[in-house]
Amino acid sequence: MLLPVQWLENYVKIDKPVKDIADELSLTGSHVESITEPADGLSGVVVGCITKIDTHPDADKLVICQVDLGDETVQIVTGAKNVFEGAVVPVATHGAHLAGGVVIKRGKLRGVESNGMLCSLEELGFETSVIPKEARDGIYIFQEGVRVGEDALKALGMDAAVIEFEITPNRPDCLSIIGMARETGATFDTDIVVPEPTMKDEVGAIEDYFKGITIETDNCPRFFGKVLTDVTIEPSPQWMQNYLMSAGVRPINNIVDLTNFVMLEYGQPLHAYDLDDLTTGEIVVRQGRAGETLKTLDGEVRELEVGDVVITDGKRPIGLAGVMGGFDSEVKPTTKTVLLEGANFKKDAVRKTSKRLDLRSEASARFEKGVSPQTAKTAVLRVAQLAESIGAAKVVAGSFDEGGYAPEDKVVTLRTERANKLIGRTFTTEELAHILNRLDIPTDVEGTVISAHIPPFRLDLDIEEDLIEEVARIYGYHNITPRPLEGNVTVGGRSQERNLEFRAKSVLLARGLNEFMTYSFVSPKNFDKLALPAEHHLRASVKIINPLGEEYSIMRTTLVSNMLSVLAANIHNGNEKVGGFEFGNTFIPNGKTLPEEYTKLAIGYYDLGDFYFLKDTIGTLLWQLGLDHFEVKRAEVSYLHPGKSAEIFVEGMSLGVFGEVHPQVLENYDIKKAVYVAELDFYKLVSRAKTNYTFKPIAKFPSVKRDLAFVIDERVSAGDLEQVARDNAGALLETFEIFDIYRSEAIGKGKKSVAFSMVFRSPEKTLVDDEINPVVEAITQAMKATFDAQLRA
Incomplete structure (x- = not known):
């Protein structure tokens, strides 16, 4: 976020050096990335007016300009094609210093004396991304309001510093000049002035120009529209161009610049439509449809999907909601009537569309973090007010406000005792309330309890601790005396389940097995590879909404497929005598929001032993967990070899199955040797395990x-x-x-x-x-x- 200090001073007056402002804001939580002085290292550039232009006698591509500098007229030879008599331009005089260390001196061009240089914005240090298109390849032409002879750097707003802030995702309100003005006012405990949009005169009725707005999606809480007529498209006033360029935005024309100016001012993305391009004279907000396309303002044709929110004129898409407007309804030099849009779109919908299309914009950057619906109306009225004040258009009476938005009076309670305990400093209730009021958070005080009325633009404040954090940062963490932690000390330790898991791991490691760890996301094809019947209960799985791919599209219901994949990979890599185990969760849907999770233990190996080695390993594991009596029965399992598979029981409860893998399943995993696997329900085992061992003396009598x-x-x-x-x-x-x-x-x-x-x-x-x-x-x-x-x- 680029914050021009000159722009900031329109809302809050701070008589301090820019470094002090930046330091104090950093201490209250607004992290400063950098401070830029645009005019640093530049000098000798003044505003001049070209009074006469003559052709160069010896060069067809050069002209000779007589330039009035206020106190003198100088002759300058230039090759710029966009100069004309009466043009007001920046002039680098003899001895001037420009960007890149360039120094200007008197000289002759093709035999004609030249006493300076007419400057482009790039030569003055502006990034090409913010230079107006018409000024990119020529001399910059000032707009009205600039006095001949004054410092050109000041006329361009380059004499004021620009502070760059890192704005955290939870503070979208700070992606605006007014938002940072609030932070500045709170930091220095001074009042701020926020403009109240009012119109001097309104003409006609909006119904004569525009039919209305229809919202057909829940992803658009509010859409506020107002109409401008008798529009004159021309460059913006110089002061507005200066503000935009210093904030990193390229000026385009007065109407578009107004929407960008107010977006930066209030943090509310806006859009202007050429009303004559709306074929039906109305706006319909809906979800996208398969097969639809939209040519966006950047000239690219985008394929739309059902998840996208689109603005339409009732027949065709004319804008990608919250991301970018449409090319076919943009403001043009011939535009005479404009519909101003101040809408609000749900951040999740905007984020998905922006990410899918890899299309980032100033609008999407704000909507993705959250914008209050209340700001939509205020921002549109502010654009209308400015359009009227600079003579860009007349404002049509009336407006359309759709979506049913109503401001919510969200109240959060703050207890003085609780705040003091968490912060570690004693505040009075009045001090706490004053700090919140500095942040434009109205409060009611009753005893030692404060009721804070959360303003709509503070989407991040929900609980008491949020308010306590606000108090602490504005007061300044550096002002809080560090204190040692207080509280009761408890002895930490592992749960019984974790202790038994560690004991089980030690047994398995001692048997020569390694611990495996695999992903919980698997492919539905695993069920076929395991030869599970069509109606097998393990095929009922949890599907991932946004999978990385088909191979990771469901949550696993068994660990056996993962185990076989790991063993197959080791076989293909030429590793001999590999065995391992994995403790992992399986996920079984139960018709609720979250599935049931079951911790399973999988064991698998090849070339380490036979069926009885696996049985003995399981028996040793059970014995170590205090289960010395278990029962083994023949089992019929689709992925195990018939006659070489078994189910294990303890006290009549099935713990799982083990055995040699079925030859067909081995072929599915491209394995050409005998493999043995087991899968046990670990927490069933834990429920029967014994932790209180008793020891008996060695038998005295022979057996x-x-x-x-x-x-x-x-x-x-x-x-x-x-x-x-x-x-x-x-x-x-x-x-x-x-x-x-x-x-x-x-x-x-x-x-x-x-x-x-x-x-x-x-x-x-x-x-x-x-x-x-x-x-x-x-x-x-x-x-x-x-x-x-x-x-x-």
Whole structure:
């Protein structure tokens, strides 16, 4: 934000050096980027009037000008094509210093004496981006109101400094001269004067020129329109051009310059339409339609989308709301009737359109941060007032105000005690109220409580702490004595869930696995790669509204696809014996605004071990979390190999599945070796985990071991055998371990032989055969009765 100090002084008078102003504003929160003195290093340039022009006798492209400097007339030879008798121009006299260190001296051009140089704005140090088009390739011609003989740098407003501020996104009101005047007035505790737009005379009725405004979208809270007639398009007055150029805006013509001037003054973007170009004589604000196009003021043809807000004349788009006006309805030299637009558009809609089209403008920069709808009317009336005062047009009586905007009386309460506690200094209630009043925030005081009426232009003030921050910054943080922090000290620590996660990680790392971390955004194609059935519950996913691409368009419902992608990448990179795990959230839609989140643990590897290595890893993990008894059952999972997949249960609750990946799924991931994966619901596991370990002394008495082998049906699982054994052994059975599984035609088709060891121990005495044999017999009979198992000799 460029703030010309000369312009600022129209609203607030500060009799201090510019550096002091900048320093004080920085201390109250307005960060100063730089201070520029446009006239620094320039001298010897005065305003002159060309009284006579003669042709050069020896050069067709040069002319000889007699230039009146007020106290003398000098002869200057120039090659500029835009000079004419009567033109008032900046003249660099003998000894003048110009931009770039150029020094002007008397001399001769093709044999004719020349006592100076007629100057362009670029030679005086202006950026080409702010120089009027008609002055870019020639000498600058002053407008009326400039006196011959005066300092040309002063006539161009270059004698006043320009302060550049960094405006934070939460303070869009400061993207205006009046907004910075408020900050300056609050900083120096002085009054500011804000212009009150009034018209001296209005003609006709607006209904005779314009049919009205229709708003068909919620993205336009307000649209205020007023008409100017008998418009004369010409250059703006010199003072206005000076202000615009010093603020970084290029002058165009009086009507367009007025809208830019008031935009900079109030922070409200404005637009002027040539009313004769509106084919229906009305304005309709609506959402864009597919297939529509608009040629914007920069000459580019833009393709519109449904998300864009457009201004139309009822038939065709004539403006891109909040971003840029249309080329076909712009103000032209032939324009006689103008519709002034002061509208308000929702910042999200403007931001999306501006970003999509990569089209940034002064208007979009303001609307994206937020503009109060209340300013729309005031700014339009201010343009009408100025148009009348400079003779650019007559103002038509009446206006159209659509959108149903009504000012809201937002009141925020501020407690003196609370403010003093947070700031760390003792203020009286009256002092607090005075500081808020300095910021143009009206207050009511009752005891030690202040009711602050938030003005519409302060969109950033919502809660008590916002007001406390305002008080602190205006008072000055540098004026507040630092104090040590006060409060109760609490001991920090991790939650039980995090502690168990860290314990689980240590187990998995000790098993030779690495921790993986992957994105929560995945592709819907992952479901097909996992061969999930069409109606599988994992296919119900949360879709991203603005995805980076199809590959990241949904939230994951399982970690298995991510795990397989990581393992596939390692295989393709030639990495051997890779295994890893990931703790990550999955997201399941539930019909509400936010999905349900479930923390899962995924394990995966290749070339590290087989199915039983994975089972043993899970068993070790569970044991470390205090779960020494779990049940494993055969599972049917689409992405796991049939017969080599299992589901794990604790106390009847399923924790997840594990096994070898199905060959078809491996092919989908372009993997040509066996891969094993597991996915466990970690917080189900946590709900059963034990954190209060109890330790037992080493057993004093020896154990007794018995081995048994049974021929059973192929479908009976080892877990079922263990369960029957424990149910019939009582407390004496210490461990149960299967050590052999044998299949042969000799034992029958569909049969298998399972051999297992059982270790028995008593904490009170040494067991003898008479005590163990009945237990073993009970287990044997239970196996026969339950599974029709045949004991092998």
